[in-house]
Amino acid sequence: MSEKPIKRVKADWAEVVLVCRKCSKKLKGGFGENGDQKLAKALRRALGAKGAGRKAASGVIEVDCLDVCPKGAVVAVRASAPGDWAVVPRGATISAVIESLGLAER
Template identity: 60%
Template sequence: MEAAGGGGLKDLVRSNWSNVVLVCRKCSKKLDGGFGPGGDERLAKALRKHLSLKKGRKAAAGIVEVNCLGVCPRGAVTVVDGAASRDWLLVRPGADLDELTEALGLGNATHP
């Protein structure tokens, strides 16, 4: 192991993300939709649309689908707020996306 500042960590890429949210992909698949206006979208996609986020690092926030987080709730999706990683959310189908946006501190992401 190199000492801190020993190099290798100097290459940076800027992103516009004010926060990052991790959404369990496997939970999302199990629900087969459940979110968005028509109730037929996966949570990550519905949330991105709801916030009109751009793609990738140009977006105002990162909504990232990740592998199973080991909670595996029935009828809900495990979500981690990167800025408040100690309390994970279990989001049920049909959840109010405005409320979720608020709970995840993504309110600013809608108005970059």
């Protein structure tokens, strides 16, 4: 076993959004200004205006399948509200997604 201590890394995230990677891959985009971005990338751009990665205001993480598998949509869930999942249809505006996930007031 290693005797190295566990280190902590500071992040500026106030919220974390989990996005289903499998749903995103099936859609091959459908979000963003031109409709050619994955939901996770479009959300990162919209939420992380002041920074990137751990310095952004919110984190958007693509996770393995969430086992909902809607047709023509992507599943997203806010980590602070694990009982309230959003099924986001292809072509939904990012502002509508942000409002639906309850991130607008942040």
